[in-house]
Amino acid sequence: MTVPLQRRSGIALWRQVADGIRQTLLPHLTPGDQLPPETALAGRFGVNRHTVRAAVAALEKEGILRAEQGRGTFLASRRRLRYPIGRRTRFSEGLGDQTLIRRGRLLDAGVEPAGPDVARALCLEAGAPVERLETVSSADDVAVSRAISWFDAKRFGGIAARYGDTGSITRALAAFGVPDYTRKTTMITAVHAEADDLQHLSLSPGAIILLTRSINIDPDAIPIQYAETRFAADRMEFLIGDDAGMP
Amino acid sequence: MTVPLQRRSGIALWRQVADGIRQTLLPHLTPGDQLPPETALAGRFGVNRHTVRAAVAALEKEGILRAEQGRGTFLASRRRLRYPIGRRTRFSEGLGDQTLIRRGRLLDAGVEPAGPDVARALCLEAGAPVERLETVSSADDVAVSRAISWFDAKRFGGIAARYGDTGSITRALAAFGVPDYTRKTTMITAVHAEADDLQHLSLSPGAIILLTRSINIDPDAIPIQYAETRFAADRMEFLIGDDAGMP
DNA sequence: CCTATTTGTCTATTGTTCTAGACAACCGCA
DNA sequence: TGCGGTTGTCTAGAACAATAGACAAATAGG
Numbered sequence: 001m002t003v004p005l006q007r008r009s010g011i012a013l014w015r016q017v018a019d020g021i022r023q024t025l026l027p028h029l030t031p032g033d034q035l036p037p038e039t040a041l042a043g044r045f046g047v048n049r050h051t052v053r054a055a056v057a058a059l060e061k062e063g064i065l066r067a068e069q070g071r072g073t074f075l076a077s078r079r080r081l082r083y084p085i086g087r088r089t090r091f092s093e094g095l096g097d098q099t100l101i102r103r104g105r106l107l108d109a110g111v112e113p114a115g116p117d118v119a120r121a122l123c124l125e126a127g128a129p130v131e132r133l134e135t136v137s138s139a140d141d142v143a144v145s146r147a148i149s150w151f152d153a154k155r156f157g158g159i160a161a162r163y164g165d166t167g168s169i170t171r172a173l174a175a176f177g178v179p180d181y182t183r184k185t186t187m188i189t190a191v192h193a194e195a196d197d198l199q200h201l202s203l204s205p206g207a208i209i210l211l212t213r214s215i216n217i218d219p220d221a222i223p224i225q226y227a228e229t230r231f232a233a234d235r236m237e238f239l240i241g242d243d244a245g246m247p
Numbered sequence: 248m249t250v251p252l253q254r255r256s257g258i259a260l261w262r263q264v265a266d267g268i269r270q271t272l273l274p275h276l277t278p279g280d281q282l283p284p285e286t287a288l289a290g291r292f293g294v295n296r297h298t299v300r301a302a303v304a305a306l307e308k309e310g311i312l313r314a315e316q317g318r319g320t321f322l323a324s325r326r327r328l329r330y331p332i333g334r335r336t337r338f339s340e341g342l343g344d345q346t347l348i349r350r351g352r353l354l355d356a357g358v359e360p361a362g363p364d365v366a367r368a369l370c371l372e373a374g375a376p377v378e379r380l381e382t383v384s385s386a387d388d389v390a391v392s393r394a395i396s397w398f399d400a401k402r403f404g405g406i407a408a409r410y411g412d413t414g415s416i417t418r419a420l421a422a423f424g425v426p427d428y429t430r431k432t433t434m435i436t437a438v439h440a441e442a443d444d445l446q447h448l449s450l451s452p453g454a455i456i457l458l459t460r461s462i463n464i465d466p467d468a469i470p471i472q473y474a475e476t477r478f479a480a481d482r483m484e485f486l487i488g489d490d491a492g493m494p
Numbered sequence: 495c496c497t498a499t500t501t502g503t504c505t506a507t508t509g510t511t512c513t514a515g516a517c518a519a520c521c522g523c524a
Numbered sequence: 525t526g527c528g529g530t531t532g533t534c535t536a537g538a539a540c541a542a543t544a545g546a547c548a549a550a551t552a553g554g
Contacts, residue, residue: 006442007510007542008509008510008511010258010259010261010262010305010511011257011258011259011262012257012258012259012540012541012542013541013542014257014541014542015257015258018257019439023438023439037499037500037501038500038501039500047542047543048542048543048544049543049544050542050543050544051541051542051543053501053502054541054542056501058257067500067501067502068500068501068550068551069500069501069502069549069550069551070499070500070501070502070549070550070551070552071499071500071501071550071551071552072499072500072501072551073500073501080436082434085487183488184488185486185487185488186486186487186488187484187485187486187487188435188457188484188485188487189327189457189480189483189484189485190437190455190457190480191270191455191480192258192266192455195253198253204256204257208437208438208439208455210435210436210437215488233436233437233438236436237434237435237436238434238435238436239432239433239434240332240432240433240434240435240487241430241431241432241433241462254539254540255539255540255541257541259510259511259512260511260512261511261512284529284530284531285530285531286530294512294513295512295513295514296513296514297511297512297513297514298511298512298513300531300532301511301512303531314530314531314532315520315521315530315531316519316520316521316530316531316532317519317520317521317522317529317530317531317532318520318521318522318529318530318531319521319529319530319531320530320531
């Protein structure tokens, strides 16, 4: 029993076991590898086999494990994607050769008056019309983040349609005569997943969301986009600086 | 009922209520303000008053709330600290005027052979001797992060003692003739708190840890410090870039 | 074909969490 | 002093989580 679990802590044992498997077992495996049998895991974590089964079922629903009757349980998952954050932060380009397919899907869009946060970020009057885009980004057909972006409706009216066509903020902005843009600010924090996160990112309750709030500016240093993006923390890590020498 | 809670999710309701209070109620209050009475909170979250009481008790144990019989429940706490990450990232200086007292405490130290990750980060041979420092950093007497740092033992032998004297990495390095250093790399991800985190950072189970792995280099671009730092996510947020216009 | 191993399903029991209600203790105020 | 509003404590039962054991179903290997 390497990991002492906390009972009557408000976190169900099966959830602690699931997190334990994620953090202590999976890093030593490569996709396709077999996990120890349920009885062995039960012994290692000091719980009943049924509790382990509940944990495995949760990880299976997240697409991390794959249990096959008679054969065993196997790691089905990729590692965390490494997402560089810097002056030229772009989802499609940032992931480099880590994935084959990157795609953004438009969930919802609309024009609304800017709230105080959005107005301040975009240097607009409070209540000025802004266009809101709700999107989900996927890598290799696995959803990794969802974002709400706001653009000045006066300058970028109809950007939602452009995004729907191209699936890329970069290309949608290009259609509005913004050939290049840079990242002015990124704030990062972490929260627990909400109900919407569970749905759109296929997470199970208690999962962690890395939450970023960011401002992009055009070459004239005019703010053009304010975004709040929610990343599935077990599929993504952020890189600031260069990763030479990083594990 | 503004917040729909997730039942049979492996996360106890009282814990979800506690997180809900932290995230949706506290940001609108300033220290000393009174919270709605327990019956009102129970109505808003759609749970029994006793469940709310369990949540408040947990937040009270973390020092965030203060309940007084006959009077009410009050906010006792500060907001998230904003921690800038850039080329000149330093704990003591970074928090600026957000706090009065910043202090680092040495938990443990020792010399050990470098593991593969540490060796790569510090550009040493695997197994070369490195000095390991385990520290806890506090702001205004509240622990906000704990770190494990590694230094080349050949160049920085005895740095643990220097840190113990000064409580500051910057001053400890200065004693070894490193007047200045810069941040080469920062990686950020998020995990659930482990047992040690709960103890040293006074968290309750299920809390979120913002985990950074960073490399500092001296003016000659030689790596001098590799550190893995665990921040209490509800007390800290990271800033990359500048925060003009940020809420 | 047989056996050992592994996951899948079922029942029963125990312990923890959540709900429900009632009442005590305390505070501030008229 | 009395009253309304608040937190603190207790009891009992319902809902859920965890344990224990038994056995079925699928797989791999001899």
